[in-house]
Amino acid sequence: MKAGCSIVEKPEGGGGYQFPDWAYKTESSPGSRQIQLWHFILELLQKEEFRHVIAWQQGEYGEFVIKDPDEVARLWGRRKCKPQMNYDKLSRALRYYYNKRILHKTKGKRFTYKFNFNKLVMPNYPFINIRSNGVVPQSAPPVPTASSRFHFPPLETHSPTSDVQPGRFSASSLPASGQEPSNGTDRKVELSELEDGPAADWRRGVDLLSSRNAVSGGLGHPKRKPDIMLPLFTRPGIYPDPHSPFAVSPIPSRGGVLNVPISPALSLTPTIFSYSPSPGLSPFTSSSCFSFNPEEMKHYLHSQACSVFNYHLSPRTFPRYPGLMVPPLQCQMHPEESAQFSIKLQPPPVGRKNRERVESSEEAAPVTVPTLAPVPPRIKVEPAPEKDPESLRQPAREKEEPSQDEGTVPSRTTEEEKGTIFVRPAAPPVWPSVPISTPGEEPLEVTEDSEDRPGKEPSAPEKKEDAVMPPKLRLKRRWNDDPGARELSKNGKFLWNGSGPRGLATAAADA
């Protein structure tokens, strides 16, 4: 089908490696492993090459700004082989994520959206906890099915090359929580879930894990095999982007890592190694995984929670994504392919009504001189997966990013903006208000608590509503509608509490 486009996959290479399934779909995707938009967005966010186009917004964890909508759309279109893609369409797709709670719009800021990483992160926590001291938050966001796709294909494990680094180990022993029993239901069960919220889930998850662990036997469930390994990786060095929920590590990586996701759990030693302000994401070529630092997480979760409330969202929600990684390429197109292939695999949609507005192929733009190759020398360990949108792989021409990147010394420009930011990795933005107590010392704990604490949830009523209302309606939430609410934001960003979570959503915006 789609002729050119579908090729993809990394054929060569070693063979089977390929990313773990969950990397692609985590459960969300239908059967196909097509890349999803949010994966793609994360992918772009993780790469510095695209900083000019899309970047994390500082100030809010998980918030990002599409600096060049057209370009992002173009890239997305390329990836999906939909040359007619444009921001309008892309944004429609993003809007669909609102209900899924994967994303939400940051009001007042153009082209700015925010990821709801709540669930996403969670998977990690369980591990962390493992007894570490009590550091584990009890309330972490649930990770229900998240782990579902933890298994990795046996792939070559990367073979020799990828030896195991001291830093990482495989955690086979870790429970991967293959999938929870409730899984099947889980997803749809949201209703019931609503109540328990994260905490419960989380706990459940842990339990499961444990049990699973014991059982480890393999296939406990017919569905998938539990071969899970979560190698941990050593922390990345520095991250250029403190604001990102996952900092990107500059290092090219040890290639090795292969696709393995790392478990965030690593933070077993949280502060010790790294302090990554945010979950570190390794951009390795191929995959990137993130690890979360408990502290960071805390902040993130907190902010997230606040956002959730502010936006009237329910915290549940995030697709499970064990180690976030980025999917490798989907279409084989070379970056410049556009140029080369002028063929559009996809004829202009004639439109349902046959309106043909043919806009023409603007992107056909030939030339795209790519310019540089990013980092050529990396261990080639991973053949395939790397390319991603940018296709870092072939230095030759690719780099689809004709636009600004190269020409203008990418680093500088973006850098500048970040320069300030750069200051230090320290914690992510400190959330000012943290109503909860003690922000200072103990990292986890309290914060999340509030989030999930079913007990007092401010939003309880809301939830109820949710439960009652038909899903469709239930999902409908408006970030905007609140008229007066936002204005208040000035004073307290989050006030979820007493009176209710109402408003204040865009507090951040004022900044």
Next chain:
DNA sequence: CGCGGAATGT
């Protein structure tokens, strides 16, 4: 710009 319904495609 941004939203979301509706139809359509994969």
Next chain:
DNA sequence: ACATTCCGCG
């Protein structure tokens, strides 16, 4: 399910 495409509305 997850987009993609159109489109009217604010």
